[in-house]
Every structure is written in C-alpha cells, then in structure tokens.
Amino acid sequence: MKTIVAELRDVRRVYQMGATQVAALDGVSCAFGQGEYWSIMGTSGSGKSTLLNILGCLDRATSGSYTVRGREVSTLPDDELSTLRGREIGFIFQSYNLIPQLDVLENVLMPLQYRDDPPPDAEERAMHLLGRVGLSERIHHRPTELSGGQQQRVAIARALVTDPAILLADEATGNLDSKTALEILDLFDELHREGKTILLVTHEPTVGARAERTLRLKDGKVLEVRENRV
Amino acid sequence: MKHGFQAVLRTGVRSLLLHKLRSILTTLGVLFGVASVVAMLAIGEGASEEAQEQIKKLGSQNVILRSVKPPENLASNESTRVSSYGLTDTDLQRVRESFPGVRRAVPVRQLAQEVRYGDRVGNPRVLATVPEYADVTGRPLSEGRFLSTEDERRRLNVCVLGYEVARYLLPFRSAIGEQIKIGAEYFTCVGVLLPRVPLSGDPPAPGSEVTGEVFLPLSTGRLWFGDTQVKIRSGSREMEQVELHEIIAEASAPENVPMLAAASREMLTRRHKQKDYEVVVPLELLLRAEETKRIFNIVLGSIAGISLLVGGIGIMNVMLATVTERTREIGIRRALGAQRRHIVVQFLVETVVLSVGGGLLGIMLGVGIPWFVEYWFGMRTVVTPEAPILAFLISAGIGVIFGLYPAWRAARMDPVEALRHE
Ligand SMILES: Nc1ncnc2c1ncn2[C@@H]1O[C@H](COP(=O)(O)OP(=O)(O)OP(=O)(O)O)[C@@H](O)[C@H]1O
C-alpha cells in the first residue's frame, strides 16, 4: 500500500461575500499517495485553485481536516505553515512568478534562504536542477531576459530545490504555446517517473489525461475520481 | 542566518537600485535633516566654546567691579568741567577687609596716555596696577617678569608690555630693558606678556591702531599722572577724576563667587549715591552662556526633529507605495516559505538602508557646512565626535520607526490575495 502524502477529509472553504456565503469547496475528501501524478479538473469557478491553495498550505479550510504526511495542518500557527510550505510544497504558477530583481540562480536559491539551516550544498543543488531543465547557460540572466517556457523551467527548478513532498502546479502550461507546453509536460512525466508526487490543475482535457489519475470538481464538490489509461 | 542576512541586504539594495531616482529623492529628507543637525551642533558648539573661553579669560573665580560714567554727566554741555565718579580706594579697602569669601582684590587704573618708542606711537590701554594682577587674571609671561612689590613700593618707572604692544613698538627685537615713553615719562620695560585673543569686553582704545595693554605700578602711575585725566572729545576738553577704574576681586573658592558678587553689589548700592559702577561676574556670564546654549540646543533639536520627522514620513510614504507595488513578490516569497518576520526584516532592511544612506550623506554634508562656514565667515565651529554618531543613530532609528508600519503591512498580507494581485 502506498503511503498517503496529503489527505483531505470533508474540507469546506466558505467565502463570506457580504451577507451571502459562497462555498468554494463543499465537503471535499480525497487522498494523494506518494509518487502519484494527479490532474485536477473542472469548469471555471469549480474550486480548483481554492483546493490547491489549501493543499499548498497557503489557505486554511473553514472546516474539515487536512494532513500532510500524517500531520494535521489546519491547526498549525502561521509561522509553521510557512516552514511547511518551504519544506514540503513546491509551487509552480501559471504566470511563473519569478522575482524580477533576482537572477535565475538567485530565484532558484530563494526558498532555501528562508530555512534556519540552509543546506551547505545549496548552490550545487540549484546548479544541478538548472542543468536538468536545460538552463545551465542562463544562471545569471534576469527573468525578463528569458522566454515564457524558460521562465517556467526556472520556476520548476525553484520548486524542486527544497526537495518537496508535493509539487503543485496551477495551470502551469496555461500561458505557453502548445509546443512549449508539451516540453513542460514531458518534464512532469520525467519527474513522475523519478517518484515525485505531482498535482496539476488544468482545464484542458489533453493535459489532464497525461496524469495517472484525474480528480474532477464541480461546484466545490468532488464529481469523480478516474484512473487514466495511458 | 548570517548568510541569509547578507542575501536580504543584497536583495534590499538591489530593489532600491531598481528605482534609483526614487530612492535618492527619498533619502533627501533624512539627508538634510541629519546635515542640519550636525552642522548646527558644530556651529553652536563653536560659538559656545568661544564664549566660554572668553568668559574664562576674565577669570571665572573673579568678580569685576568697574567704574562707569553716570548718564547725568554724559549729558553735560559745559565746555570744561571736572566730573568725579567711580570706584574709590575706600571701596577697595572695604572689598579687601570686610568681604566674605574674598582671597584678594586688585585695583586697576586706566591712564589716557600715549605710548611711544622712537618714532612709533600708539594708544594701547595703559593700566596701572599691582603685582597680583597677573595672577588673578591668569596672564602668562612670554619673557621677563611682571610688576613686583619692589616696583610698587619704590614707585619705579618700569612697565610690562602686552604682546601686541611690544610687537608694534619693537617689531624686530626684544623689548626687555628698552625705554618706553608713556605720556612724558620714560619707563624701563621689564616683561612682555603672551598674546591673547581680543576680548569682547576690551576693544582697542578708540583711535588707536594697537590693541593690547601696557602695565605699570599703581604707585608710579599715581605719582606721575595723578587722579585727574584730561580727555579731548569733539572739541571740548573734559576732565575726569576717577580713583580706580576697576577692582578685580578674586573669590577664595568657586562656590564663594555668588556670595562675593552679592556683597559687592550690596556695598556699592549702599555707598554710591549714583550708579557710577557696574559689577561683572564672569561666572554668571558663563552660566548665562550655558543657559543660552541650552535654549539654542532645544530650538535646534526641535527644528532638526521636525525635519527628520518629515524625512521619516517621506520614507514611510515611499515604502508603503513600494509594499503595494511588490504585493505579488510578497505573495511569492510567502508561498516559498518566508515567514512574516522574514518579510518584516526584508522591508525594514530596505528602509534602514535608505535612511542610513541618507544619514551618512547627511553627515558628510553636515561636516562640510561648518568647514565652509569657518573658511568663509571665520566663525569657529567644533564638530564633536558625538554629533555624527548621534546623527547616524537617529537616522537608523528613523529607518526602523518609519519602516515598521510598511513592513508590518507587507507581512500581514494574506499570501493567496497577494499572489492574485496584479
Ligand atoms: N477570495 C474570494 N472571495 C470570494 N469568493 C471567492 C474567492 N476566491 C474564490 N472565490 C469563489 O470560489 C469559487 C471557486 O474559485 P476558484 O478560484 O477556486 O475557481 P477555479 O476552479 O480555480 O476557477 P478557474 O478555472 O477560473 O481558475 C468561485 O465561485 C469564486 O468566485
């Protein structure tokens, strides 16, 4: 049996909009195992991003429980949530979200800067990852000097530098042309083969189908969980 | 953590350099605030040191009683008359014998006589006094000796020249042993004093191109020049009879000065029918100068405080804008593991770099201004080492105080909201 990396139990996330309440997540339960590759799909407004924010410890559930590697997260204080994000979660965003005043290498090193015990081999690790994503030549470039696909690869290297338990990608290929998007998806496949746990939010069926499993949301509820035949 | 702080400092500086002009303009407030603190402290300190030095030269342990021509006599229209006023030998006697806390009292007569050596003539202050004068007023000798009790007892024709007078009359050689003509008499020069910065209290005699003094024994002065002096003033001859022009009373201890001053004032009011005297207490002047300096410092402090406050608000304003502008960056950093304190430190470092940068430039400007003032206006300025240190600490403090709120705002942001920010 696979170890469970992240598990949600009856999670609700309710936004208070003036007098009315909007339940972005309405009783979601699901478990993600070690080394699994999931896509999270659903129409716009179905709660995909909300789910990913909770999984990434950026946001808290209004009710229900969320555990990462068996540890209950919903009651942790803010500082410990930050530390948890820095150690267990790797974010990959739709708009890359690199920091413009830092160069490529510094961007990749940034998550390690917030550790109390930065690893001594941080720089080698970052260089190695940049080599993997094919950007060894660009380590001292600014993000604005790179193409979208290159920026996203820097972001992937940055997400991997902390060796996180889960990679979370929200529309990671949404801003890229189809050829570049395929390159990024190939990279995900590769990471999956190496045993990384990946959760990929997308609304493109072809993208979603590349994952092992798909979680489909509708109106904040789990509509279906499906194994994809590759 | 050390490595981490270096990284924070590096990114902070780099973020500031991203908007060079804005950063420079932001520091101007603190720059001018700090510069004005340092410069005004230096100018104030210089002025006060100068004042204190001058007052100390009068002798802070002394009380000076002076003869002053009363106003009624001044208004007199008669072409020739003898006005008699001022301190008397009896006054000196009283000060010496019946005053509490007095160690000694020195009489001084000022003679309106011309001083001549060869073809060089001048009108320095000619003072007839006793040997203790040099001691009481603390005038060191450059060569020879001061007046002696022997000179006084035997009414000898000897004189001691102030440095400036000696240089004026005998520019190229020693005055010792030379015959100096004062009025119609010849006096042997026995000593020359060290130079002295001119006092505000004793400007050169009117119409005289030479400053400084010539001293001769009191008894000798009485013998040759008497008590009555003739002054030619705007066509009319005026005769003045003054026994003593000054009595310098030295207190036995600094704490006795106020008592001595009070006794002098009380005695003079009782014994003199008209106000033909004044009492100068250097210690009181010193205290007053200190009080003036204190007030000056308070005023300076408020002005500097206001300008620093304005500078600080300027920095805070810009930092608040920066925080808003970099909302997304804050969200990214938070998502990648930054705790709130990391965000606080990051923005605080930027504000402190701004304010300390402004402070350091301000210190340079603030040290430059006194130098300029001294060079062009000849005013004395003193940059005490504390002033730049104080200014530096103030500017760092401003960075922290005015940086805290923007940094706190940044740290308080919800990471999800921040990431969504465009
Ligand atoms: N901060 C918020 N305040 C109020 N309502 C919110 C907030 N964030 C999300 N919602 C609501 O929650 C629901 C789910 O939003 P979410 O962003 O998770 O959708 P999504 O599936 O990611 O959609 P998309 O595919 O367009 O990105 C929506 O109805 C949205 O209006």
Ligand SMILES: [Mg+2]
């Ligand atoms: Mg979304």
